Amino acid sequence: MTAPTTAPTDPSGAYPGYLDCLADADEDAAIDVALDLLAAGVPAERVLLDLVAPAQAEVGERWARNEWSVAQEHAATHISERVVAAVAAHANPRPTGGRVVVACTDGEWHALPPRLVAEVLRLRGWQVTFLGASVPAAHLVSYLHRHDAHAVALACALPMRLPHAHRMIEACRRSDVPVVVGGRGFGADGRWARRLGVAWAPDAPAAADLVGDERALRRVPPAQLAHLSDDEYASLVRRRSELIDRALADLRERAPATRDYTPAQLDSTVSDLGYLVDFLAASLYVDDVSLFTDFVDWMVTILTSRGVPAAALELTLEHYGRVLHDFPRAAHALTLGRAGLSAARR
The missing domain is CATH 1.10.1240.10 (Methionine synthase domain)
Incomplete structure (x- = not known):
């Protein structure tokens, strides 16, 4: 012990x-x-x-x-x-208030932080239903149709899930249930929650306070997503598989050591290539390049701690930049990502 x-x-x-x-x-x-x-x-x-x-x-x-x-x-x-x-x-505790539904956004598997929020809400008298990790929007709406809910609390730890989060937020609103969101995926200061037009709480006590103030929950400005009319986000998502396949082929050509990767190393590389596309897409969705560049910085830290040279990451960013040269916002984000890499290596 x-x-x-x-x-x-x-x-x-x-x-x-x-x-x-x-x-x-x-x-x-x-x-x-x-x-x-x-x-x-x-x-x-x-x-x-x-x-x-x-x-x-x-x-x-x-x-x-x-x-x-x-x-x-x-x-x-x-x-x-x-x-x-x-x-x-x-x-x-014995519930004295209405039902609050707590869930992770679709594709989000970090369930412990929202579980803590659920238990704090329960301690404060709410009847809480915790739906757990990766809840599809359709399943959440189906649950809301069967059970009256005072509010929904949605958690997102990874910014690349923001498009999924927005779809869930809108689905809840169409069911006339107010939403509060939290988690690092919405930005440390909630900036991406504000861009999506949803109430944000930095921690469990703040979430409990918001749930207790229905007027504040509903008193949020509209989403600021007019930039999506340029179709960059949707086009990038459609090309995701193609982009990953081409990036892997380019990496094998320009970094011969990758040809000898074990199946586990290859799977990890493909996952990393996909994460780059997904974070880039999310940055286009909320029109904030820092979402992507911060992820690149984090990935450098992770790779370095595991003895993987960051040069391969720079090759991939360069490749994506060439392929996406006709995507102005994506190309700009990739250029800034490479600039940050170069600065870190000096």
């Missing part, structure tokens, strides 16, 4: 021991840390937001720094999900 012998009485004091539990994949000890805090009188909401949430953020950072494998990250995430369930069972 990795839990400390003397239980801390606040989340900050328990945090190092809890991280050790995650590192050791010790589920029982992790649950004990959380339950000991509850027994000491720490409110359940603080245990969720001041212990579980920051620990999970650190888990992601350790994966990004290549300190933890995917398997370790998955094990830690599973344990934190079990801890959330234990805290929820211990608190066992």
Whole structure:
């Protein structure tokens, strides 16, 4: 067991021991840390937001720094999900408000952050239905038709899912259900939520406050998407498979080492080529080049931490730039992405 012998009485004091539990994949000890805090009188909401949430953020950072494998990250995430369930069972609040539906956008698999939001809402008296990861818009609407909902809370961790998120937001509105969104996918300051014309909350308490203020939920400016009339986004999405295939062929021609990749390395490369197209498409959707260039910077960090030279990424950006020369906004984003790469290598 990795839990400390003397239980801390606040989340900050328990945090190092809890991280050790995650590192050791010790589920029982992790649950004990959380339950000991509850027994000491720490409110359940603080245990969720001041212990579980920051620990999970650190888990992601350790994966990004290549300190933890995917398997370790998955094990830690599973344990934190079990801890959330234990805290929820211990608190066992009784609903006094209406139903709030919480879900991840279609294609979004990071379910723990919205689960935390769901439990905070539940602790504050709402009847919560948590639909989990990657919920198709049609399935969400079908659920809303069967069950009256006061509001929907949608989570998106990856900006490349913003077009899917917007479709879900509009589908909810056609069902006359207000929406609040959250997650890093909408920008650290919610800028892309504002572009989509939807209420945004930076954290679980703010989401709970918004859900409790229906006028604020509905009082949002219209979406700012007039730029989509140029058809660049739609054309890029239609050409996605072709772009990936051509980029892979170009990479094999210009970087001969890629010809000897293992099947796992090849799969990873194809995924990365697809992510570049998807983030580029999302940047066109919200008309913000920083969405794409920030992703390029992040990808350089990830590749470098794994010993993969960033030169291959620069070759791919150059290739996409040539192929998409007649897409003005996409070409501009690719040029800025390459400029950022060059600056980082100086």
